[in-house]
């Protein structure tokens with residue numbers, strides 16, 4: 422019976438897809454940028470579950486809510502691994518949650534993060550998030566052209582404060598710099614074709630003196646960098662605990678409960694992942710929010726009118742105002758949907774052979790869920806390329822809860838654990854910026870408007886290409902509100 426079943430399974434076809442060339446497969450069919458748009462197009466020919474192959478590696482692409490739910494959610498025990506990259510193994514980066522394998526170490530860290538970042542737990546960090554965002558507005562007031570640097574600073578400040586109770590320095594903070602360098606290394610070395618050893622794993626067995634094995638030295642340096650991301654900030658908290666100066670933070674809560682060396686290591690890995698993974702995506706989302714204000718002035722006016730009606734322009738908005746700000750709330754949802762920053766989530770990987778709708782999905786296949794096509798399906802989101810916050814409002818003006826929007830944060834067991842924190846960070850940043858500034862097209866020396874490309878790109882996180890904009894306070898009262906001291 423077993424042999425029979427095995428035979429039947431092996432004779433099943435793989436999900437359909439474009440025919441590739443010998444050896445390299447579909448290497449040249451898959452575009453280097455915006456591949457999700459090509460996959461969306463291919464779905465019309467091959468259906469919602471299709472596959473391609475590159476150098477023998479099968480890549481299955483899921484493009485309907487049903488396929489994603491059936492595989493990544495209902496069969497999560499099979500589909501929650503990540504592809505293993507030889508360079509990541511050499512650099513011992515297995516601890517970094519977004520790239521870690523589906524193993525006991527991942528489970529322990531994920532449990533810690535899910536507990537720390539659940540909605541009821543993130544509420545206590547709202548005052549910190551708001552205060553840090555107001556400080557960011559103060560920087561925007563004096564140096565509006567450096568908006569991107571201010572947003573980056575804001576994200577590091579929030580993450581380091583929430584995770585470690587650590588106040589980042591204005592410039593050249595050692596922990597922040599190390600975290601950014603680490604993420605940059607991940608992005609550079611994960612790209613297909615960036616390092617030959619990722620495509621030809623046997624190269625890692627060559628001796629160090631062999632020409633072309635510079636990646637070995639790079640792996641040693643990368644390993645050290647990863648260790649610094651993990652150990653540095655936690656060491657700060659332990660010292661502060663010993664001195665009695667530790668500030669409230671996730672690290673403090675977790676360390677107080679921790680009774681073992683293994684437990685302490687898990688805390689350091691989980692929080693290292695939070696601090697390294699939590700910045701880039703948020704920077705992309707807030708930069709894209711500013712771009713949206715430049716591109717769609719009527720959206721900005723409508724949101725400002727709603728905010729003014731609630732605050733009277735005499736105070737800054739608070740989290741408690743949210744129920745009275747449905748349009749602003751809907752705008753935040755549309756920011757996450759419209760030009761989403763993770764259009765293919767992160768690749769999952771299958772740990773067993775599986776059969777779905779008559780197709781064989783071989784063990785080791787990479788699984789890409791095309792979140793872009795899910796969130797741009799005209800049947801669910803009419804006029805999907807228009808920026809329309811109203812799509813998330815009911816006819817009587819209430820915010821519609823749309824579970825489908827979770828696709829912006831990935832799927833199943835690997836769904837982004839930071840999504841509830843994002844909800845708070847995004848709402849308060851959007852509300853504070855709109856109530857105090859007007860964002861528009863910048864002008865050159867001759868007074869002509871500088872064109873805005875409005876395009877997005879990026880290797881792993883899709884973000885707006887650089888654009889100039891003017892960020893001007895709405896009134897003298899707004900300047901005074903921003904400039905007032907914050908706790």
Ligand code: HEM
Nearest residue numbers: 518519698699702703706763766767830831832835837839
């Ligand atoms: C708008 C901002 C963000 C977006 C759009 C986003 C999106 C994502 C996506 C698509 C994934 C992959 C899910 C999958 O594999 O199916 C992910 C994973 C992850 N995100 Fe986020 N994220 C954001 C912000 C954050 C923040 C603020 C944090 C930390 C506080 C965070 C921490 C993580 C971690 C640790 C993982 C890895 C989870 C795992 O593999 O188990 N993210 N995120």
